Amino acid sequence: MTDSYVRVRGAREHNLRTVDVDIPRDALVAFTGVSGSGKSSLAFGTLYAEAQRRYFESVAPYARRLIHQVGAPKVEEVSGLPPAVALEQRRSAPSARSSVGTVTTLSNSLRMLFSRAGDYPDGAARLDSDAFSPNTAAGACPECHGLGRVHRVTEDSLVPDPALTIREGAVAAWPGAWQGKNLRDILATLGHDIDRPWRELPSAERDWILFTDEQPVVTVEPVREAGRIQRPYKGQYMSARRYVLHTFADSKSETLRTRVRGFLLTEPCPVCAGRRLRPEALAVTFAGHDIATLAARPLGALAALLAPTARRDDDGVAATLARDLVSRIEVLTELGLGYLAMDRPAPSLSAGELQRLRLATQLRSGLFGVVYVLDEPSAGLHPADTESLLAVLGRLKEAGNSLFVVEHDMDVVRSADWLVDVGPRAGEHGGRILHSGPVAGLADAAESATRRFLFDPAPPPERTPRTPTGTLALRGVTLHNLRGLDADFPLGVFTAVTGVSGSGKSTLVTRVLADAVRDHLGTAEEPAGPQDDGSAEDAADDRARIAAAEGLSAVDRLVRVDQKPIGRTPRSNLATYTGLFDAVRKVFAATDAARARGYTAGRFSFNVAAGRCETCQGEGFVAVELLFLPGTYAPCTACHGARYHPETLEITYRDRTVADVLAMTVDTAAEFLADVPAAARSLRTLREVGLGYLRLGQPATELSGGEAQRIKLATELQRTRRGHTLYLLDEPTTGLHPADTEVLLRQLHGLVDAGHTVVVVEHDMGVVAGADHVIDLGPGGGADGGRIVAAGTPGQVAAAPGSRTAPYLARAGVR
Ligand code: ADP
Ligand code: ADP
Ligand code: ZN
Ligand code: ZN
Numbered sequence: 162m163t164d165s166y167v168r169v170r171g172a173r174e175h176n177l178r179t180v181d182v183d184i185p186r187d188a189l190v191a192f193t194g195v196s197g198s199g200k201s202s203l204a205f206g207t208l209y210a211e212a213q214r215r216y217f218e219s220v221a222p223y224a225r226r227l228i229h230q231v232g233a234p235k236v237e238e239v240s241g242l243p244p245a246v247a248l249e250q251r252r253s254a255p256s257a258r259s260s261v262g263t264v265t266t267l268s269n270s271l272r273m274l275f276s277r278a279g280d281y282p283d284g285a286a287r288l289d290s291d292a293f294s295p296n297t298a299a300g301a302c303p304e305c306h307g308l309g310r311v312h313r314v315t316e317d318s319l320v321p322d323p324a325l326t327i328r329e330g331a332v333a334a335w336p337g338a339w340q341g342k343n344l345r346d347i348l349a350t351l352g353h354d355i356d357r358p359w360r361e362l363p364s365a366e367r368d369w370i371l372f373t374d375e376q377p378v379v380t381v382e383p384v385r386e387a388g389r390i391q392r393p394y395k396g397q398y399m400s401a402r403r404y405v406l407h408t409f410a411d412s413k414s415e416t417l418r419t420r421v422r423g424f425l426l427t428e429p430c431p432v433c434a435g436r437r438l439r440p441e442a443l444a445v446t447f448a449g450h451d452i453a454t455l456a457a458r459p460l461g462a463l464a465a466l467l468a469p470t471a472r473r474d475d476d477g478v479a480a481t482l483a484r485d486l487v488s489r490i491e492v493l494t495e496l497g498l499g500y501l502a503m504d505r506p507a508p509s510l511s512a513g514e515l516q517r518l519r520l521a522t523q524l525r526s527g528l529f530g531v532v533y534v535l536d537e538p539s540a541g542l543h544p545a546d547t548e549s550l551l552a553v554l555g556r557l558k559e560a561g562n563s564l565f566v567v568e569h570d571m572d573v574v575r576s577a578d579w580l581v582d583v584g585p586r587a588g589e590h591g592g593r594i595l596h597s598g599p600v601a602g603l604a605d606a607a608e609s610a611t612r613r614f615l616f617d618p619a620p621p622p623e624r625t626p627r628t629p630t631g632t633l634a635l636r637g638v639t640l641h642n643l644r645g646l647d648a649d650f651p652l653g654v655f656t657a658v659t660g661v662s663g664s665g666k667s668t669l670v671t672r673v674l675a676d677a678v679r680d681h682l683g684t685a686e687e688p689a690g691p692q693d694d695g696s697a698e699d700a701a702d703d704r705a706r707i708a709a710a711e712g713l714s715a716v717d718r719l720v721r722v723d724q725k726p727i728g729r730t731p732r733s734n735l736a737t738y739t740g741l742f743d744a745v746r747k748v749f750a751a752t753d754a755a756r757a758r759g760y761t762a763g764r765f766s767f768n769v770a771a772g773r774c775e776t777c778q779g780e781g782f783v784a785v786e787l788l789f790l791p792g793t794y795a796p797c798t799a800c801h802g803a804r805y806h807p808e809t810l811e812i813t814y815r816d817r818t819v820a821d822v823l824a825m826t827v828d829t830a831a832e833f834l835a836d837v838p839a840a841a842r843s844l845r846t847l848r849e850v851g852l853g854y855l856r857l858g859q860p861a862t863e864l865s866g867g868e869a870q871r872i873k874l875a876t877e878l879q880r881t882r883r884g885h886t887l888y889l890l891d892e893p894t895t896g897l898h899p900a901d902t903e904v905l906l907r908q909l910h911g912l913v914d915a916g917h918t919v920v921v922v923e924h925d926m927g928v929v930a931g932a933d934h935v936i937d938l939g940p941g942g943g944a945d946g947g948r949i950v951a952a953g954t955p956g957q958v959a960a961a962p963g964s965r966t967a968p969y970l971a972r973a974g975v976r
Contacts, residue, residue, distance in 0.1 A: 212242055460498065463486075539568060629653050653917075726861055730861070773804060782797060899927070
């Protein structure tokens, strides 16, 4: 007898209200509910966590203590649960060295093909497949060590202003403070004239100062300054080139490395021409191309090139390997990813693209009897691509697996075999199962927020598109797949940019438009938060060319609200990011008890030594090495997650400690801090963007991309704004239930009503239907895209021939 259900009894993780639920196996199960209702707490926090715990107990009994520390999910019993694989979007940042090829393991197969079936020059020995990887010593180009780029310095880059003397700082690349003076004094001791303008020094002398590899040691007579007498000392010279290259390669200080990066010119490696491999490896070809060339081809084109070999009716190595590659690429193409190339760095992919790559890779794993737990697999997908996503999910199911997906896209939800709707609202107002059964049964769940969107989506209200106040016109734009594109963005209105995955939407909006406005404003944009994504290094070879631009002067400010994390450690959280925590700390410092003890606001920061728990240094968590799982945190055993020194927690405000306040949700805190104006304003905007369910102390590492984006938006909304602001958002509805989307849209349209411009990249046809202007890119992805297929009001685009968006927009009820 086999019971074909996973049966959960007494689930209490996070906000779940002692939930009992039965979920069928070997089915596509959708979990729905508004943000914060408890979907992830059930799907990831309970089902996946429990499967993972059992797995670890079975394979690594010695890890039990650690598992105990990390904590088992709060659930009385789960029966019938198969092993689980999670394909989650949050917390799965790829490493800098990984690429589309490594994530999918397609690289291994292509290297094998070259090793075993490539065309070698006459007399050359066969190479091992490692020799085709730039990440191995056997394969890497010896000049650039497999990076494909070399860093160089020139006199111009090191000495930007040759009118200066050495004493005035002509060698700008040199370090500041003592070390810089030291080098200057060494030069003076060696007899160089440090008071002559740089350009007047003899060229041999200038070359030596900047480029020599000699490192003479001399006894330095320090140059006297402001009458201070210094003793002679021994100093060693280092040329500016040596200093810059060494610091860039070896310094542990990110600040120093960033500083010297400014003096480096980055160029393709002269030996491998950016192809990253040894000459011997590059000499091997397949179908007339070297491996680097094939890795740079879009996957779709690569499959076409391999097809003749794959079709060959033999079971030789070449045919077998080519068949394998082609069939794996087909799945990726089906998921709308055929425009990606194998050498594309994984960090430049969106979360949705990455999840679909991993999904496709799973199809090949041959696993069966597994539960795949997925987080909004439709994120980043045009409705046209969603159909193929469903087909791929269907194949995983046919192979004997179960699919549990947290989803907001009603098209995906409608095609599920089973629906678990959690709610009715967020946090403590949610956490109940409103429906668990076939999709149609949701019709009887009166409390469900999902029901209205699933069964009778209201047609968008009839509205007259706003009239633009001007136009921002870009001409001859070239970047990625945009080739000499002309694009007009109307100002003072809400514009939606649409198109299939890879058509160029993000490139046009978050790169080209953002760069053009930023360059015009001449200042760094005001990011809604810190945004060091380490991409600066690549910026030089990845910048847009824009032949002409008009209308830029109407824009006074640029704000990009993206989905990057608001912080990478549990030290940053919602309260610190929004500035709300400053107000909270002041409230505590102002209590009589705190004043009596001399506690200032700083004492109530978990980042300051005096007030925090010393065991975990205010993190509330300690990192544990749990087998091969990176970055697992367990609650601190000293403060149990409270983060503070016990004495700090003796101070209360209205009977609550500062740790209690951090544990409150935004909704609760809004009531508790209603008469603290600075806090109340932040809290109000957070609720307005639908984040009332988040806890103030929720670590940045636990927030989804969509949540991070809404926190940034709220932070921006609470600012007082002047002038005309251009807001750019990339798929702001990711992670949002349609009910939450309504709330968000009200905010965005409010910004337009206040005279600003909003441009969103969007797939949700409800959002597009409500825009004033639509720019549809396409027609396909990659080289098949990059053109404007249609532009105009939603009604005009819905009627445009040749647009893949049009039918879906028309279906959304646009007139
Ligand atoms: P959903 O997936 O429906 O958006 P979640 O399951 O993520 O909702 O969250 C449900 C509730 O649990 C929310 O109130 C959220 O603030 C809370 N929550 C989520 N993660 C944690 C956590 N790690 N610790 C405590 N509470 C959490
Ligand atoms: P969309 O936003 O419509 O999904 P993108 O703008 O992300 O499309 O991509 C358009 C094209 O540009 C695709 O062919 C993609 O592979 C390419 N592309 C995007 N980002 C990069 C990058 N950082 N490096 C190289 N190519 C890129
Ligand atoms: Zn090289
Ligand atoms: Zn602690």
